[in-house]
Amino acid sequence: MGDRKSNKPEYHRADERRFLDERGSSGPLAPNGLNPATILEKAVRERIVDSYFYKEQCFGVNEADIVDRVVEHVDHIGGVTGTVQKPTPFLCLAFKLLQLAPNDEILEEYLQFGGEKFKYLRALAVFYIRLTRQDKDVYLKLEPFLEDRRKLRRKGRNGVSLTYVDEFVDDLLVKDRVCATSLWKMRRRDVLEDLELLEPRVSPLGSLEDLLEERDEEMKDGEGGGMGGVRVGV
Amino acid sequence: MSNKGSAYGQAAGDTDFRKKYDLDEYAAKAAAREAAEKEERKARWEAKMAGKKYYKPMDGTETLTTARNATQDFSKMVGTTSLVPAGAGVGKRGRGAGFYCEACDLTFKDNLQWLEHTNSMQHQRNVGATGQVKKATAEEVHARIEALWQRQQELKREQVITLQERLEVRKEEEEKEREEKRRKRKEAEEKKRLEKEAALKAKTDYGEDVRIEGEHDEDDMMAAMGFTGFGTTTKK
């Protein structure tokens, strides 16, 4: 992650036409090598650019305006809802981010300073990072938020449900489909550790090894292996 | 410059000069407009030949396109010049039924079409915008987050205040209600008391010999049972 000093143009197009035209090789690629214009599925993309929310609230928006839109309009995560498969404001804004391609400095603002204040801004940022960053960076950027216990509402085709920031982050790390979007296949964490691309993750609750050892000892003591709800499946 | 003997010296000559100057300027403007129109026709033709869409060329006075500030409230537009009564064309040049765009002199049949139009490059150019949006820096993003956070805290404080105010208002209302009930109760008591007094007075006025139907039934009954000297019939 290091496009901090890039020489990208100072301006965005207000609309998405050119962005979508550049779906060949001409457009700039995301850090994970994917073309941002094709990261969301075609049918979903079409529903997004056709939606009233997108036309009204995503036109002429820049990286700072994104924050306004999240604060004003995002009160749930999710992909598409209802029988007409209407895209959520969350997904529309994710698509807008794919066009804006915010740099890492801006993403840090979304994640940290903004994310502390506005949980849906953090949710949007982790989703966007999962879609565009290299696997090792996805782990590094997302794992700290496995400690974020704030509630999130999730809307999908099956209605509304309750989830948490940490649960959403975990979904992004382990599932292959989230918010009507197929997530690109990342290498497993232990593979990246073997390649020495990542240090073993140290959870504030203790390292995975410690937890496993504890459990082994407990098993030996015949007390059963309660993990106490600690999630270790990364 | 000849002196035409105007009482005001050079004034007459000046007027002539201005007229001539205005004419010259008018001719120059007409020529410029003609040239511009010719230029535009040529540009339109070239754009068409190249399979592109023609937009009014920019002259450097354009501003950047910016995001809408808030959700367009179309209900607010009802009754303004933007919403014109039914009867004319739809999605066409000039004013008609639906949503009218002043800058482009076009009318659209519904808010969606109108919205799509405002997003179009044609419209952006007609309102003097470039269709380009300035990128935000991380500092600007940071500042925006801070501003939105402050606004939200402010709103929350206001809500707390209005809640407190509402509670106070309710307390006052309840107090008033209680006061009103008390007043009514007192009134009723007073009324009863007055009625009683009036009845008493009437009886005294009528004297012993006057009997009101049923009034002394109880006394009669008591008397029949051998009791006397109760209440108002003590004189008996």
Ligand SMILES: [Zn+2]
């Ligand atoms: Zn217009």
